[in-house]
Amino acid sequence: MDLDLTPDQELLRDTTRKFLHATVPLTVVRALAENSAGFDREWWQRGAELGWTSLLVDERRGGGSVSGAGLRDLALIAEEMGAMVSPGPLIATNVVVQTLSRDASEELASHVLPSLLSGESVAAWCVAEPGQSVTPDGMTLRARRDGAEFVLDGVKRPVDTGGQADWLLVTATGPDGLSQFLVPSSAPGLRITPLHGLDLVRRHAEIGFDGVRVPSSSVVGVLGGASLSFEAQLQTALVLQCAEIVGATDRVFDFTVQYAFDRSSFGRALASYQALKHRFADMKLWLESAHAITVDATRQVQDGTPDAGEVVRIAKAYVAERCPELIQDCIQMHGGIGVTWEHDLHLYLRRVVLHRQTYGDPIQHRDQVAILAGR
Amino acid sequence: MTVTTAAPGGLAEDLDAFQARAKEWVAANLEPLNGADPYLGHATDDADHVVRAKAIQRRIFDAGFAGLCYPVEYGGRGLPAEYQDAFIDVTYGYELPRLFNTPTFTIILPTILDFGTEEQKKRFIPAALKGEELWVQFLSEPTGGSDLAGALTRADRRSDVFVLNGSKIWSTYAWKSDYALCVARTDWDVPKHEGLSVLMVKVHQPGITITQIKHVDGTDDFCQEFFDDVPVPADQVLGKVNDGWNVASRLLLHEREAMSGSSPYAMAPRTAAHENDQVSAAALAQDSGGATDPLVRQLIGEARVLTRVHTALVGRIATSIRTGRLPAAAGSIPRLSNGMMRVRLASIALELAGDRAVAWNDDDPTGDLGVAYLGRQGPCIGGGTTEITRNIISERVLGMPREPAEDRNRPFRDVRTNAAVPRPKS
Numbered sequence: 103m104d105l106d107l108t109p110d111q112e113l114l115r116d117t118t119r120k121f122l123h124a125t126v127p128l129t130v131v132r133a134l135a136e137n138s139a140g141f142d143r144e145w146w147q148r149g150a151e152l153g154w155t156s157l158l159v160d161e162r163r164g165g166g167s168v169s170g171a172g173l174r175d176l177a178l179i180a181e182e183m184g185a186m187v188s189p190g191p192l193i194a195t196n197v198v199v200q201t202l203s204r205d206a207s208e209e210l211a212s213h214v215l216p217s218l219l220s221g222e223s224v225a226a227w228c229v230a231e232p233g234q235s236v237t238p239d240g241m242t243l244r245a246r247r248d249g250a251e252f253v254l255d256g257v258k259r260p261v262d263t264g265g266q267a268d269w270l271l272v273t274a275t276g277p278d279g280l281s282q283f284l285v286p287s288s289a290p291g292l293r294i295t296p297l298h299g300l301d302l303v304r305r306h307a308e309i310g311f312d313g314v315r316v317p318s319s320s321v322v323g324v325l326g327g328a329s330l331s332f333e334a335q336l337q338t339a340l341v342l343q344c345a346e347i348v349g350a351t352d353r354v355f356d357f358t359v360q361y362a363f364d365r366s367s368f369g370r371a372l373a374s375y376q377a378l379k380h381r382f383a384d385m386k387l388w389l390e391s392a393h394a395i396t397v398d399a400t401r402q403v404q405d406g407t408p409d410a411g412e413v414v415r416i417a418k419a420y421v422a423e424r425c426p427e428l429i430q431d432c433i434q435m436h437g438g439i440g441v442t443w444e445h446d447l448h449l450y451l452r453r454v455v456l457h458r459q460t461y462g463d464p465i466q467h468r469d470q471v472a473i474l475a476g477r
Numbered sequence: 478m479t480v481t482t483a484a485p486g487g488l489a490e491d492l493d494a495f496q497a498r499a500k501e502w503v504a505a506n507l508e509p510l511n512g513a514d515p516y517l518g519h520a521t522d523d524a525d526h527v528v529r530a531k532a533i534q535r536r537i538f539d540a541g542f543a544g545l546c547y548p549v550e551y552g553g554r555g556l557p558a559e560y561q562d563a564f565i566d567v568t569y570g571y572e573l574p575r576l577f578n579t580p581t582f583t584i585i586l587p588t589i590l591d592f593g594t595e596e597q598k599k600r601f602i603p604a605a606l607k608g609e610e611l612w613v614q615f616l617s618e619p620t621g622g623s624d625l626a627g628a629l630t631r632a633d634r635r636s637d638v639f640v641l642n643g644s645k646i647w648s649t650y651a652w653k654s655d656y657a658l659c660v661a662r663t664d665w666d667v668p669k670h671e672g673l674s675v676l677m678v679k680v681h682q683p684g685i686t687i688t689q690i691k692h693v694d695g696t697d698d699f700c701q702e703f704f705d706d707v708p709v710p711a712d713q714v715l716g717k718v719n720d721g722w723n724v725a726s727r728l729l730l731h732e733r734e735a736m737s738g739s740s741p742y743a744m745a746p747r748t749a750a751h752e753n754d755q756v757s758a759a760a761l762a763q764d765s766g767g768a769t770d771p772l773v774r775q776l777i778g779e780a781r782v783l784t785r786v787h788t789a790l791v792g793r794i795a796t797s798i799r800t801g802r803l804p805a806a807a808g809s810i811p812r813l814s815n816g817m818m819r820v821r822l823a824s825i826a827l828e829l830a831g832d833r834a835v836a837w838n839d840d841d842p843t844g845d846l847g848v849a850y851l852g853r854q855g856p857c858i859g860g861g862t863t864e865i866t867r868n869i870i871s872e873r874v875l876g877m878p879r880e881p882a883e884d885r886n887r888p889f890r891d892v893r894t895n896a897a898v899p900r901p902k903s
Contacts, residue, residue: 105796359875374878379871386870387790387813394789416785419778468778469771475781476768 103181103348104397110168115178117152122186128446134189135302139266141189143221149190150221154179158200158338163211164219165203173338173404177345177396184349187449189303191224191263193342197335198225198271201282205323205331210284214269226267227335228258228309229461236336236462237470238280238329243311245274245281250318252283254291254311260460264307265296271322272311278326289314301456302449333411336461337403340414343457344396344421348389350450351425355389358432372435381431388428392421412474419467422458429454492559500567502540507533507571527611527653530574534608537574544606546741547586552603558741565744574608576650578744581605583735585612585658587742588728592675592716601656601677613680615645615659615702616725620895622647622858623865625660625729626669626722627884629894630704632661632676639663639676639714641684641707647859651700652687654680659709660725663718665890672889673721675728677713684708693851729861733808736815736860739795776825783818790814806873813866816857823853 107115125145126134134140150156157172157179159165167175176196183192199218202211217223234240243256254274258264270285270292287294293310323331359382362373372378399417402410429451433440440447458464490498537543538552545561547553554560586602593601604610620629630643641661651657657678664672680687684707689697716724734740768774791811797803803810827834827850830843837844857863871877884892 105793105800105802362877371878373871373875376868376880379875379877380864380867382875382877383813383867383870386875387810387817390793390810391786391790391814394793395786397793398785398789412781413785416782419782420786465775468782469774470778471781472768472774472777475777 103178103352103393104174104400107178108169111175111178114153114168114175115182118149118154118179118182119185121149121152122182122188126186126188128187128449131187131189131303131449137303138296138305140303140305141191141266143224146190146224147221150219154190154192155195155199155221156219158196159203159215159219163203163215165199171404173341174400177341177400180342180345181349181352184346184351184453185353187301187303187350187453191226191266192346193339194226194263194267195224196342197227197339198269200338201227201271201322201331201335202284204334205282206284207319210319210322214284218269223268224263224266225269225271226261226263227339228261228264228270228272229332229335230258230260232257232259235466238332241273241275241280243272243274245276245278245283247277248315251315252318252321254283254285254314254316257308257310259308260297260306261309262304262306262460264309265294265305270309273328273332276326280328280332281325282322282328282331283316283320284322285314285316285320289316291315299456301452304453304456337410337414339461340418341396341400341403343461344392344399344414344417347421347425347454347457348392348396350453351389351392351428354429354432354447354450355385358435362435378435381435385428385431388424392425392428395420412471415462415467415470415474418462419464419471422454422467423464426451426454426458492563495556495560496563496567499542499564502542503567503571506536506540507568507573510570510572526576527650530576531608531611533572534574534577534606538607543608544582544586544602544742547590547602547606551590551598552606561741561743568744573744575744577605577608577611579735580614580732581612582742582744583740584614584728584731587731587740588658588724589677589715591727592724594712596712597677597715610655611650611653613648613651613654613657614728615648615651615657615678617645617647619644619646619701623862625725626673627892627894628660628662628673630659630661631665632663632674632709634663634711634718635708637711638708639674639711641676641678641704641709644701644703646690646699646701648700648702649698651680651702652689656680657702658715658728660721662889663721666888667719668886669884669889669892670722672719673725674718675715675721675724676709677715678707678709682707694848730805730808732860733805733812734798736808736812739798739808773829776828780822780825783821787811787814787818804873806869809861809866809869810874812860813863813870816863816866819856820853823850826850 125148153168153175156165157167157176169175180192183190195218199215202215202218218225230236231240231242234242243254243258246253246255254272256274258272264270267287270287272283272285274281274283285292291312291314293312295308297306297308299306322328362378362382363371365372395417399414402413429447433447433451436445436447439445462470534543541554542564544553545556545564546558547555549555582605586605589598589601601610605612616625618628618630621627630641630645632639632641639661641659643661645659648657657680659676659678660673661676662672663674666672684705686703686705688701690699690701691697692699731740735743768777794803794807794810798805798807826846830846833841833843834847834850868880872879
């Protein structure tokens, strides 16, 4: 967590925390595992009233931050959601509304943004493709011009919230270059197939585009000029992933330390064994490091500094590599109960592994960091 | 620790004006490093580093930029930490007398400030700030490094002096230093922590024999000292007699502040060396055409991840200690991080260098990497091993039970200790 919060940010964090505790305790998260959407729409609208959808949106387009730094505000919410392994399309919706706020025409923005901001509708960013990296070079879904329309062909997978979204922001390639289109999920030619998922409440889908026709008014930003927008979207997604991961890991570490004090063997508390104390010391180091680099990345991206792109990838590479390992260590500290369905540990492990594997894994991000360094 | 924030007559100069003046002075009076290691910070390799450092420190003192956060009455400027930060900022890339940084400015003088008598503070602090006296720590002993309170070096009271006998080790640049803070046992009939005293010892005097220790990398900066009936005036005890553990604990606290980047007395950011390491690892791979090799890119990427994360961690822990979110013992967290990171960076560098790390030409820079790998564990040993560090983090940050010990609550003379110190051949 950022150690330098404004009073308004503290209020935002505390309000979200209380709301999550009251409405989606882990018993509810477990129950939502049986729900095909993974979250309740009315609940999401109440969250939207707390600011979950509007922090990255310009005031002129109906949004607004609490501190003047919307991404830093939103990262606080993501951290709280990580700590509660919360449901809800936080990353998907926020990436899309940020893009619409910055790049969409007035007509498109006024048509779509209000219901996304109110939480009435939700959106998904269709970016990852099977066997491709999440980079501009990894986009093979093609957009072809046909008169006043565009025709989209290809497959996106996995699409976060793809089965629930009302609107799809599609990143496509074509003769003009990288472009983005906003497509209603009811458009003919879409094949939306829910995927099995590791996380209990965050859902993903495969979305096939078979000659999906969209009007030219659905182009977001400049045709062929989406690469800057793509980078901004990815940076936001990575920041929110890291924040959710550190929120989740912080909680797990906390209750695992408590467990080491409470649980005894051979007449001593687990916390008195040096072999375990040393592992806890390492975990504390990794946890503080994960927090530190996440805050660093959040601030760089917020401020749009020249090395924001590198630092956010460094954060993802570190946090997504180290935190799942840290939680596995916490499971080890728990012994047998740690690998049961009954214990909550697996809920957290599911969430951090989900984030580890999507929007580029640590290997991909280390590679990108080295490439950026060589420039 | 308190920093006196009032200069005589109040702050005559605001921060921006100070920084502008400092910048101008630095450009005119300090040597640019021209790519030399900004942490070691020697502009030339062959100069006598200590003589050089003393001369530069004197220039800084005369210009009014020395001891910015030290009280005015002891030769400092009594300014808030932001002024020191501003000075660090404008000196980046220039040669600084960094030998004075640790331990003299960040560890020794703050401890003298905390425990010294008025006479001691007036005698020793200005002399160091003027670059006249360089300090060294006499802490570890050949019989044990991590167990500082188990010191076997003895100081026996004889009228107005303490007579010092024993041996200390792992002191850096001792033979070129002027004074030492030395932890010695003054009472053997009480438990280990209750019979220690801290002495301020003149390094160059009869009875002190210094030998340099040759390291695996061929350098000989580390020393061992032998004391044979060395008289130390009784008014050079720092703090109270037999209250030395209290003094030494504060000294270790200042050491952790120095290590974690939260010391207001530091002359340089701790992280410069790491940035340097990462650049050299990357440069090396570029040199071998490695950037086209995805395996090499993984290693370059990992090095950059580790160094940036460590830098972010240092800042976070410093803030946490300052605001009380974490106890001062949390300074051990960046210490552990530094050790683990540098071990990994040394391995990555070896990996990237390939066979040129073990068989090299005169003009091949990669030979150093093999040699550096030989001393890889150094950062996990010096300043308290990473094992002791993990004890500190788990016990004093996480609050876990202390390790059982057999040396408490009994007279130290009854405690089991290691064998007698071997003497140098004369």
